[in-house]
Structure formats: structure tokens, C-alpha cells
Amino acid sequence: MFDAAEVKRLAHLARIAVDDTTAANLGGELDTIMKMVDELKAAEVEGVEPMAHPLALSQRLRADAVTEAPERDLYQQNAPDTVAGVYRVPRVIDRS
């Protein structure tokens, strides 16, 4: 059961702010969805390898060499707040 407290715990893990009303609504919806997901319990999976990916491919590797030029200014055009080429965020460590 996803009560409001459990929804808030998950939302905090995912770093998403939710108010009490939203948490209550989401709880009911998550219950319904996970009830549908619980159908998986009926599947016979003994000895079946987990499938993470549709293609039986080996990871392609490349030489450990520089391949891209720095494009910081281009990327930072989308940043909400930068100063002198770095991303600015609220103070993390208290002054006191």
C-alpha cells in the first residue's frame, strides 16, 4: 500500500517535491499500477536469465583518445545560472 508517507519517501528519493494532496492521489494510482504489475508473480521464471537489452551485442569499445573539443560555452547557453564558466547553485556549505 502506498500511503501518503510512502509516496513522500519515494518522491524524496527521486527529488520531486509533492504536496499532501498530490501524494494522496499518487498513492492510489501507484496501488492500481502495482496491482497490475503483480501479475508477474504468476510467470514461471525459474532458471531464466534476466534480459537487460534486446540485442545480444557486445559493448563496442573505442580507443582511449580525445575525440571531442570542449564546448562549454555552447552547453551553458541553456543553463539557468552560470558565472565565469561554472554552474551556480545555492550555497551548499554553511558559513557558520
Add this chain to the structure above:
Amino acid sequence: MKSLRELGAALAAGETTSVALTEEALTRIAGRDQALNSFITLAHDEAMAEARAADAAITRGEVGPLAGIPMAHKDLFCTTGVKSSAGSRMLDNFVAPHDATVVENLRRARAVMVGKTNMDEFAMGSSNETSFYGAVKNPWNTDCVPGGSSGGSAAAVAARLVPYATGTDTGGSIRQPAALAGITGLKPTYGRVSRYGIVAFASSLDQAGTLTVSAEDAAQVLRAMAGFDKRDSTSVDEPVPDYPALIEESVKGKRAGIPKEFLAEGVTPGVRDAFTRAAEELTKLGCEVEETTLPNLRYSVPVYYVVAPAEASSNLARYDGVRYGHRADNPANLEDLYLRSRGEGFGTEVKRRILIGTFVLSHGYFDAYYLRAQRVRQLIADDFREAFGKYDFLLGPTTPTAAFKIGEKTSDPVAMYLNDIFTIGVNLAGLPAVSVPMGFDGGLPVGLQIIGRAFDEGGILALAHQYQQATDWHRQTPPGVEA
């Protein structure tokens, strides 16, 4: 509307120009799209500049098959110079620093992009109702949804605003809206088309494809879109076949299976009848058609709603309000910045899926849900593998019903998820599939899904093309839309 081949020939012969075609497309959009809401952003000036450049190239004799023909990209594809929102408030201000590989490939082919199409937020939805930019209307009946998540692309092509559009398909997001809007939708094999520069949803399932009037047009567009890309580590290094030539190859003697699970409860009588007639038509084309089974297919929706949200919760962790995207005002501290930027930037469906993903990956639940879902995914892929040992194609209706009313399923997420019950298995197994119009149910179009072996896009498009030579469902247009 003319086929891409006819449009290309008219351009090459000097009977029309890219500027004229592009102006016509923009005029149609201006006249009709207020009622449909299929576009998020129009790129008027960019399109006209591209059209002029295409005309110059055509005059020089550089005439690729798509050169100078207007089209649209789903707003999940990154495009330099034009906003790429993914249908989300989170990216409402985002202009990508690079083009997606698909965008780059089509630019090289001198396709003219007139704009970016509406979509469910971060491609999470089956009705286009989760878009931050509002629902898209189905051109066949504007009270109905066009399907999703590539609903804007589907509606734009169905209303003949553009001859073709790109889409992406993670659990049915090309095929389901194509079926509901009465057009042709192709989801290629996982790895066939580069995912580079496509806003990521579920990386082991996402694949880009086409929304077109016909299978013949899909063959043209796929040929230009596909190909190896070293920037996508899951891109497959295989040559791109000449799809437009392959679709002419005979389908006589090919074997097609109809998994009985595709005609299970929930399929309306109208869809069932249309499918029966379509199967008969394929028999007339020389296919041997018989019933078969994919016994684990019934688990595909629950597997998907573990795997896709798990991957999404990880992929969407990048939206932190720091590097790009929405940022909350006056954050008290760094955690508050993350919490409120994501709380404000994401819509309800996206939050739901991130929370499910966070739950199934969390301590104590990983084995019970995520690992178990991956095992069942293997069973589903094995079912397909076994079936394709015997059959060249698998057939069924693309969706159990025709388009539903806007608002009809928004309060019940599971009812909404069940729209994709016939399409999701294909993504889990990584296979190619195409949806083609096969008739109507209650005046609304319904689709036939043709599934093929991995990398047999040529085969499924050949069957789809020859079906379309024998039928004219794909030539039908919504009320008030010129054929």
C-alpha cells in the same frame, strides 16, 4: 497528397519548387492546426531558408529522394536553432546544442523541417493528453485522441499538413497513433536508427521511426534516417538496405502467424472484422496465414511498467535545474532547488512513472520486481524467437479499439496503459513492426500490425506495401481533408 516519390519527381522535373511546397505546408498548418494542436513549434523562417537551399541544390542536379520535401520532427528530437521541449514544461526553454543524428541525416538529405510536433510529455502516454502544450485532436473526430506518444506527428500526417513526420516508439508510440489516425507507422528494429540526440525515456526500448501515408513512403524515409552511428553505443553497424527496392519483392509463399493472444478479449467486433478481412487480403497476396500463440505475451504490459519506469527514473535524473531545463525560483538550498525544479517541471504522468521506477529499483524490491520483469522479458523474447523460426511475419490488430474520447481514460492509468497491449511486446523483444490502415470501426480508422524478424524492415514493408496496392484504406482522408 502525392507520394514522396511523386513529389520528388515533380521537384526534379521543375513542375514545382521546394519553396512552393513549403509555403503550402505552412499555409495548411496555419489554417487547420488551431483545431488539431499537432505542432508545438513552427519553424517558418528556418523552413523557408532550407527550402530555398533545397531548390538551389535541385537546380544543380543534387536530387535525393527527400530533397526539398517538407516534413516535421517529433519534439523529442534535438534540433539546433529550434526548441526541443519533449512536450514538457521542464524543457520549455531548451534549444539543443546539437542535432539528433536522425535530424542530421534528414538535413543532409535536404528534407525541409517546417516544425516540431506535439507529443505526450517525455513520450509517456498513449493519447497525447499528457503534453504540457495541451492535447492533440484526432483529425477524424476532434473529440477523440490521436493516440500517443507521437500523436502530433500522427495527426499532422493524417490531416495531410505534412507528407511525413518522424516519431519514436518505446511501447507503441508510433504504431498506436498511426493506427488511431489512419496512417502508416513504422517502428524499426532496436539499433537500426540512431538514438543520439533523442531525449531518452527508456533506453533499452526507445527507437525512432516514421509516420507516413504509405509503406512506400516509409521505405524512402527509413532509408534516409537509418544507419550506423558511433555516437550511439547501441547502434548496429550493418549496411542500410535499399528499402524502396525491397518492398517490390514478392511475398508469395511467405508464412504469417496470427498469435491468438492478439484477438483476445477487449478487441471490439469492428476491429476483429477489419482484421479478418485484412488477413484474407494477405492470403490473396500469396501468404500462408495460420493461427499461432505467444503464451507469455500476456505479461508484456506488467513487464513494461517495471522496465520502462525503471529506465526512465534513471534517465530523467539528469533534469536537476542546474545545467538546463526548468529551475524553480528562489531556492532555499540545493536540495530545495532539485525538489521544486523537478516538482514544477514534470507533469503528473511523468512523476507517476519516476516514482514507480524509483520503487521497483529500491532496496528490498529490486529482485521481486525489476529482476523478475527482466526474466519475464526474456520469456516474451523467446516466444517471438520461436515463432519466427516458423513464420516470416506475425499479424494482429495494432490496438484493441479505435480512438477513444479525450478525457475518457485520463483518470485510470491502467486502462490507458492497456491501449498498448499489442504493441509493447515488440519493443521488449526489439523487433521491427509496422501499422497500416485496415478499415474503420464506428467511423474511426483501425490498424493492422505486421511484425517481422530483427532487421527485416524490408520484409514487413514489402507486405505492407503490397497490401496497400490491393486496398485503399491508407488513401482515405479525414472529413474535410483533400486526399
